[in-house]
Amino acid sequence: MPADLLTTTGLLRSVFRRHAAGVxxxxxxxxxxxxxxxxxxxxxVSAEPPLFSFGVGTGASSWPAISEAGYVGVHVLGEHQQELAATFARSGADRFAPPTVWREGPEGVPVLGGVSAWLVGRIVARVPAGDHRLVIAEVVHGDATGTGRPLLYHQGSFHRLGG
Structure with missing residues (x-):
């Protein structure tokens, strides 16, 4: 890999470590x-039609299923769900084994329990983006009635809002 590519890749990672993001x-x-x-x-992404997106690495263990799926679920995690976030980030983990609470939701999509909010979306595009794909989905179901403060990711670890 050329030195300038290593430098720009490192720069990208360094800058985005400073960007707090919801989990x-x-x-x-x-x-x-x-x-x-x-x-x-x-x-x-859009209010009309209601679209959201996320990125997924083509080398990720979930990519083969997502590359074929018609629907996906997204679950906004609360600050009390750091362990759930870590479980789903851990390679080789049995992510749906206890203590993960989940059920089969609309369109057969797994829906996690206790989250702040969730959506099920119909995938409308998978856009190549380097070693990832940007997945765009249209909202078809969901629930925004969960409570709690959001879980954030910053400087390589999970954080609570304001702390």
Whole structure:
């Protein structure tokens, strides 16, 4: 890899470590069962139609299922869910085993319990973006009635708002 590419890759990582981001878990129904991962790239894209997006690495264990899925779930985590965020970020973890609380939701998408809010979206695009894909989905179901303060990711670790 050329030195300038290493420098710009390092610069990107360094800058985004300073960017506080909300923490979400993305889920989908896979051929062999539910899949999911922790994401800090969740973004509202459009109000009309109601679209959201997230990025997923093509080398991620969840990518094969998400590359084929028609629907995905996104779950906004609360500050009390640091361990859940860590579980879904951990490679090789059985993410849906206890103590993870989940159920089959709309369109067969795994829906996590106790989250601040969740959406199920119909995937409308998977856009190549380097070693990732930007997945765009249209909202079809959800619940925004959860309570609590958001979980944040900053400087490589999870944080509570204001602390």
């Amino acid at each position: 979400a878990v993305v889920t989908a129904r896979g051929e062999d069962g539910p899949v999911g991962f922790t994401a800090t790239s969740l973004t509202s």
